[in-house]
Amino acid sequence: MPDRKPPETRRPATDRVRTRSADNRRPGTKKLKAKILKAKPPAPAAPDAIDDATLAEVFRRFEAADPNPRGELEHVDPYTLLVAVTLSAQATDKSVNLATEHLFKVADNPAAMVALGEERLAGYIRTIGLYRTKAKNVIALSRRLLDEHGGVVPPARAVLESLPGVGPKTASVVLNIAFGEPTIAVDTHVFRVSNRIPIVVAKTPDDVQRGLEERTPARFLLYAHHWLILHGRYVCKARVPECPRCLIRDLCRYPAKTGGIASIPAPKL
Ligand code: SF4
Numbered sequence: 001m002p003d004r005k006p007p008e009t010r011r012p013a014t015d016r017v018r019t020r021s022a023d024n025r026r027p028g029t030k031k032l033k034a035k036i037l038k039a040k041p042p043a044p045a046a047p048d049a050i051d052d053a054t055l056a057e058v059f060r061r062f063e064a065a066d067p068n069p070r071g072e073l074e075h076v077d078p079y080t081l082l083v084a085v086t087l088s089a090q091a092t093d094k095s096v097n098l099a100t101e102h103l104f105k106v107a108d109n110p111a112a113m114v115a116l117g118e119e120r121l122a123g124y125i126r127t128i129g130l131y132r133t134k135a136k137n138v139i140a141l142s143r144r145l146l147d148e149h150g151g152v153v154p155p156a157r158a159v160l161e162s163l164p165g166v167g168p169k170t171a172s173v174v175l176n177i178a179f180g181e182p183t184i185a186v187d188t189h190v191f192r193v194s195n196r197i198p199i200v201v202a203k204t205p206d207d208v209q210r211g212l213e214e215r216t217p218a219r220f221l222l223y224a225h226h227w228l229i230l231h232g233r234y235v236c237k238a239r240v241p242e243c244p245r246c247l248i249r250d251l252c253r254y255p256a257k258t259g260g261i262a263s264i265p266a267p268k269l
Pocket residue numbers: 196197235236237241242243246247248249250252253254257258
């Protein structure tokens with residue numbers, strides 16, 4: 001005979017269920033607490049963009065510090081600029097300059113580049129990322145310039161963007177630097193700086209570009225691209241911005257500014 005308890009001493013089924021689920025909950029709760037303790041604190045909410053007067057003051061200070069900013073890609077004319085910018089995608093300006101220093105000695109125009117050919121061009125730029133694809137694009141765009149535009153880079157966005165390997169950002173840089181058009185190309189530095197200060201808060205480079213071109217006062221539009229890139233490259237760096245030596249530290253609203261800047265007075269420019 002099985003050893004069965006008399007009915008009055010057995011716990012009701014509902015109690016057994018409740019007890020079992022309470023026991024199961026305890027370790028789960030512990031795990032949850034540990035997870036909460038380990039979790040990163042939520043990122044602070046993005047501040048509102050600075051107002052127009054503050055934005056004008058930002059650019060006024062950039063201009064006072066560097067009235068004639070220059071891009072850092074070596075070039076001698078619109079064609080060599082177009083080639084250099086095409087090569088610079090996902091590469092540093094320094095690495096592109098090292099390669100083009102030798103390349104432009106043998107091919108600084110579309111005809112010479114086509115004559116050089118894809119294989120030899122690849123040899124000159126092999127230290128740059130994606131060099132095979134870039135070599136192919138540079139030869140193809142050079143051939144198109146020869147066949148359809150008399151070997152000249154036209155100051156027309158639609159034409160530039162139709163060339164192999166040339167997107168909106170490359171076209172904006174060429175139009176701005178080579179032809180003096182008031183465009184603001186948004187690379188990783190401009191994107192970061194705009195969202196930090198913030199001038200335009202947006203999730204995509206295209207939206208940041210549109211916002212910057214709308215908001216930037218006309219007198220600063222020509223050089224805004226350079227000032228923002230150089231600021232992002234040398235001061236408002238990606239990992240740790242150098243806020244204590246930043247010209248606009250008192251205007252910037254980035255919540256994670258470095259160096260206890262509250263006590264540092266605004267620069268006189
Ligand atoms: S204060 Fe800091 S975060 Fe703000 S723009 Fe200057 S370097 Fe960037």
